[in-house]
Amino acid sequence: MLVARRLDDEAIALQRQGVLPAYAPAKGQEAAQVGSAAALDLGRDFAFPCYRELGVAVAMGVDLAGYLATHLNLWHGGLYDPLASRLAPFNAVVGGPVTHAVGWAMGAKLDDTGGAAITYFGDGASSQGDVHEAMNFAGVYRLPVIFFCQNNGWAISVPTADQVAGGSVAARAAGYGIEGVRVDGNDVTAVFEATRAALDRARDGGGPTVIEAMTYRLGPHSTSDDPGRYRTLDDERAWAGRDPLLRAANQLTAEEVAAAEEHAATVVSRVRDDLLALGAPPAEELFSFVYREPTAALLEQQRAWKESLDA
């Protein structure tokens, strides 16, 4: 959790220094992200992130410079290996990857691997049609998938009250005949337990679970956002008092905290170095990865592009 926080701080700093063009801070959501991802069995489970899941990447042991490479504008999906790390590529379509988790879960069920999928999305994303379709499919087929909603109070400037009719994403689960639980998203142990219970249920054929982790985005939506336009400092301060890191630190001794800080500092410094060492992809890669094999049209466009460079 502390690694996630310190790396998040570092990313914001790097953005201020002009290294990262933009960044979407996860500050305040570390317990929800780390607590849930820590419950996964990386031998058989698979996670589907959106664009604010640094804590998930940390907990899953994903190559963090590769994860942050997205924000460095190097490659949209990130530069980590999604298959090896069990974390699908960074996805910027709100709600877009949720049905993927359902498909993956069906695949795992057909292969009888005992694996489960977890898909991360926000309170804003819960409004998308795809999320409904995904929950309904998962309910009909009773698939091993966890719908992990980080209800962080805001979708950019829109508060949950103006977003989620009825006020609770977890409460939607009943309508699909599936489990729905709300959990204190700033309590890392509670999140871990809820996720583990959902994973156990999924593996036992008990079907999907909606987990709504109640938390708060302490920072701006992204580094170009100005929360002062839509929420009060009081609100932010109240939630800062419920900072998941303070909560966790309270359970630890001063020595433990110091050791954790030291570890975090080491990781952050390594990731920072790795990140700065990442070069831009070679320009020829503009034409790569569109298909397994490039088409004649692409080869021709690439040739013309090369000629115009040489001209």
Added chain:
Amino acid sequence: MLVARRLDDEAIALQRQGVLPAYAPAKGQEAAQVGSAAALDLGRDFAFPCYRELGVAVAMGVDLAGYLATHLNLWHGGLYDPLASRLAPFNAVVGGPVTHAVGWAMGAKLDDTGGAAITYFGDGASSQGDVHEAMNFAGVYRLPVIFFCQNNGWAISVPTADQVAGGSVAARAAGYGIEGVRVDGNDVTAVFEATRAALDRARDGGGPTVIEAMTYRLGPHSTSDDPGRYRTLDDERAWAGRDPLLRAANQLTAEEVAAAEEHAATVVSRVRDDLLALGAPPAEELFSFVYREPTAALLEQQRAWKESLDA
């Protein structure tokens, strides 16, 4: 109701005779359709149908030959006037018109007309993302709209059990913080009462309601469908015993039924004559109604087309 049934019978007969190219029978769903539409105040409410709403059209006094003109392949949206009749054009996209009702209801609320929207859709349609988005919007804005789901047991060959996770569309309403009621869709009085209650609530600012009318499609999905491939005769027979018309007839005297049959026969014969009298739209209409005023490109295409006719 009887008019709807007899006209439905007639449409099927006309399809067999080769007059109508195809038809989507409403048989068995008359109580749900007529009972709900009869509760509307045509001075201020508005209805949004799909493609199987003959009973709604009958109850709303829509020009029935104009309604059936869709099935005669004359014009996709029908030849009735949607504004005058308060019935939106025939819509073949499953779930497509549901958000329209929400927008219309917002318009009515802004204008403070006291009007409410009702949108008809099926159990199959409930799986569409648009239906979720519509319910969520309606809940957030607390709009005067009724989501009227005819759960007729089937979406073509797929039974409700394999379609609606959790088994109930009405139960989804709670997740949006809105009213949801399930009603015996073959009991015309019960449907009428439920709809009237929902309309009252809507007009009083009480927000949206989901009504799930439990009914059964007694006929095939369309005249080109073969239900024998996916359901048993026993199932059909059981539901035929619960025919909403028999239920209604039981409440009436033999004389009343006879009078109703006579009335229905008159209407059917008139609609049949009107329908057969409808000519195909003139071929030039191919270029009409695309925009308020035709574009230069369309005029040019029309000219070329005319020339090729004369050639």
Added chain:
Amino acid sequence: MPEFSLQQALNLALRHACEDDDRVLIFGEDVGTLGGVFRVTDGLRDKFGEHRVFDTPLAESAIMGMAVGLAMAGWRPVPEIQFDGFSYPAIDQIVNQVARMHYRSRGVLSMPITLRLPSFGGIKAPEHHGESLEALFAHVPGLKVVSPSTPGEGYHLLRQAIADPDPVIFLEPKSRYWHRETFDPTEAVEQLPVGTSRIVRPGRHATLVAWGAMVARCLQAAELAAEDGVELEVLDLRWLKPIDAAGLAESVARTRRAVVVHEAPLTAGLGAEVSALITERCFAGLRAPVQRVTGFDVPYPSGALEDEYLPSIDRILTAVQTTLEYRRG
């Protein structure tokens, strides 16, 4: 040699694909018990079981999203969307996810998905059941798009599409489902590579370019023209992405005149791309501007007006005449 309708040939291709590769999965609305509204998946559920061939709830976006997840889990999904016009709800998944997951993951994740899409008009169907979406799909990097014109082509192209490692949109010309032809599916035919067109009738006065149901119509037009001594070459484009620019250029370099025919509306239709490609490659030799015979810039009309909307033999022959009579200034 046995005779097959296009619908039967596609059914056979699916059957053989399932037999040859047990990672192939078939799903969509009504494809299981019912065997599809056009019966293209008829009998497959009984043969391969409800795990390999299954019905989905009624939600096209989730059908495609599920395909993405299944592909990530190592399966080879062959979803169906019931009709052309109902692929619009799935466009977000198709464009933003299916087409890009391989790219986004720098080639780590494969998307060997074949979307079967009953397409085009000609059967006087309800609204949204007669659309031509090839221009939209062909514009999207990462997708391949193909449409067969005959049962034999249908069989081989569907097998090829399913075997392909990239996502393929397979547009089935529904007005040709019941058209019959003899061919031997067991015969090892020389498989033209992905992206190759086929000359289905050689000629020397002008090239007619078409795909799907319009190929048969162009052949009819060519027969009529032949009676007047005009020999039209008919080129079945087959692959609408990648487009066979070389094949187009080779044919038109010989005939020096071209007419492209499609059902979709004129403006920004794929005919514009074909016209541009031919002009770019054959300008010096071209005797007349490429003619486009297409649907009009109107919504696909109701049955009563459908015949006026679709490119007719008359309109094709008028365009041929225009190109043959064209004199530069």
Added chain:
Amino acid sequence: MPEFSLQQALNLALRHACEDDDRVLIFGEDVGTLGGVFRVTDGLRDKFGEHRVFDTPLAESAIMGMAVGLAMAGWRPVPEIQFDGFSYPAIDQIVNQVARMHYRSRGVLSMPITLRLPSFGGIKAPEHHGESLEALFAHVPGLKVVSPSTPGEGYHLLRQAIADPDPVIFLEPKSRYWHRETFDPTEAVEQLPVGTSRIVRPGRHATLVAWGAMVARCLQAAELAAEDGVELEVLDLRWLKPIDAAGLAESVARTRRAVVVHEAPLTAGLGAEVSALITERCFAGLRAPVQRVTGFDVPYPSGALEDEYLPSIDRILTAVQTTLEYRRG
């Protein structure tokens, strides 16, 4: 005369539209309290109230579906979708509903909807924030499509789009939001009719056709070419549906050479339509095939590769050279 950025000019157009017509409604994600992620709706909620200018939940399909219903109830909706790539979830409503309701109802129901869509690339944004959808929209009968290239054009075209009785897709070139220009919005300018292009720089050696942010780039290219004595005409197409075929033909009839420039991928892009239209109308006089300088057939890349993807001045000038040096065989 006051100076405006495009973002300010659009804001002013919305303000004036709301003042002139109290049926105008503005809504979308974050357009209310926040004033839009690009601040185009800044201050409008305070001025016109939360009934006229409001935030929606995060669902693009419902935003457009709601617009349909509002239009049916007699309102004039001006929804925003936050970014180009997020209009895909709303494509079904746009194509199957917005574009057709007037047609479907035989003209009884009007759809005076203006969809504002921050579009195109050039700002090194995340995935899905740099897409060009004009080819898709221009193919759809019933839609009109327009893109402004300057603050002044932005003001007037947005007023015109909102006043139009048909649905208009308004593509805002986001890389130009902060570009400033003086113009007088109170001045009664001669409003070019819907579907008219504008020659923004006259020239006689070749015509550059562009829209949105590429207009400025073509002007830069033209200035450089002028140093070498090559006089390029720059035509701002403005309306991408209906396209000004007559205007294109008039210009190219004079210059006899054309290069079309756009950000979208080449294949089936709107450049193909422009190329086909010009060729159909100017074939006899055309000295060279129309050149296309476009994005490549790849997904819109990350910031690191964006400059290589977008048409550069070099690539434009290379195409100009090709067309000038072209010799027929």
